[in-house]
């Protein structure tokens with residue numbers, strides 16, 4: 333393994349975590365042939381194939397699984413080293429690594445603005461991912477802090493709420509229900525639903541509400557991005573449940589309407605989370621305190637007053 337590079341390991345780990353060369357390439361901002369080439373070279377160094385393709389699906393081989401576990405150890409050690417260095421440098425320099433659920437990407441960058449101005453030497457690494465991937469990353473100890481709506485129950489974590497994250501029902505502005513008051517869940521279920529992908533926290537929450545009320549949803553489409561869902565709703569493909577914050581950049585010309593449905597908005601919060609035993613770097617500690625003391629106020633001050641008002 334002397335000839336393997338850290339870059340190759342990162343590329344390999346991205347392919348392994350997504351089970352896809354294409355998605356790894358997107359995440360790393362590389363071309364797909366570059367990703368394939370790096371994995372091929374790494375596989376040559378190891379002397380065994382790392383992936384196998386069965387039908388359309390990509391699987392890790394036994395050697396691949398061993399290497400993936402090794403990569404996670406190596407990355408976790410490097411992250412610890414970075415924390416140690418960051419502590420030595422104090423708040424002057426270093427990287428804050430945060431992972432946020434997709435809904436929080438509408439808020440966290442705005443909250444980060446004043447923090448970055450306060451500590452100009454700090455770099456930010458912001459990963460945006462869905463609920464399930466965030467849980468995987470939390471158990472792999474890959475980030476300093478995690479922003480999520482449903483803290484895990486089976487991992488020992490420290491959890492603090494800092495902002496509301498209500499879920500609302502969206503339809504196109506011209507939809508027949510757009511101006512109707514007090515829509516029942518049964519009436520809503522007659523409509524075609526567009527859902528977030530499996531693994532999404534938003535999806536889980538919607539399913540829970542409908543199951544608890546014994547109402548069956550008519551789901552037409554699963555889409556992996558809040559933005560794509562908004563476009564599909566605006567295009568009249570169906571209705572959807574999303575975080576109200578996904579509307580933060582919608583102006584008064586928005587093609588979307590918030591429906592008045594019983595049981596909505598579903599009240600949720602965002603929590604800042606880290607594993608209990610984690611040693612937070614000085615930077616991560618400063619951001620944690622900033623989020624708790626000023627996060628809500630900054631989010632409200634910088635919110636775009638379009639559909640949200």
Ligand code: PGA
Nearest residue numbers: 434462463481532533534
């Ligand atoms: P999601 O997360 O992107 O997994 O739907 C959102 C949330 O849980 O708030």
